Amino acid sequence: MKITELKIAPKRTWDTVSESNPLVCTVKLASETATVETALHDDQVHQVLLLVQSIVAEAAHRNVAEFVSQVTSIEAPKEIEA
Numbered sequence: 357m358k359i360t361e362l363k364i365a366p367k368r369t370w371d372t373v374s375e376s377n378p379l380v381c382t383v384k385l386a387s388e389t390a391t392v393e394t395a396l397h398d399d400q401v402h403q404v405l406l407l408v409q410s411i412v413a414e415a416a417h418r419n420v421a422e423f424v425s426q427v428t429s430i431e432a433p434k435e436i437e438a
Contacts (some may be wrong), residue, residue, distance in 0.1 A: 378401075
């Protein structure tokens with residue numbers, strides 16, 4: 357079984373997140389014979405957000421550091437002599 361989709365979004369996507377429009381986390385699992393989609397309980401949504409937040413922050417930091425490293429390693433073009 358594998359996770360094929362993890363979606364975190366407001367219950368009504370066209371409206372802002374609020375007490376009446378909470379974030380909903382749905383997980384879609386698939387195996388060779390079946391696909392199951394379920395919504396997580398509010399407490400579990402908070403746990404998933406905390407986990408995803410740190411994973412995304414670490415990945416973003418790593419990607420920016422790699423980008424900066426590549427950019428700074430490129431030599432500036434030499435000026436053309438007249």
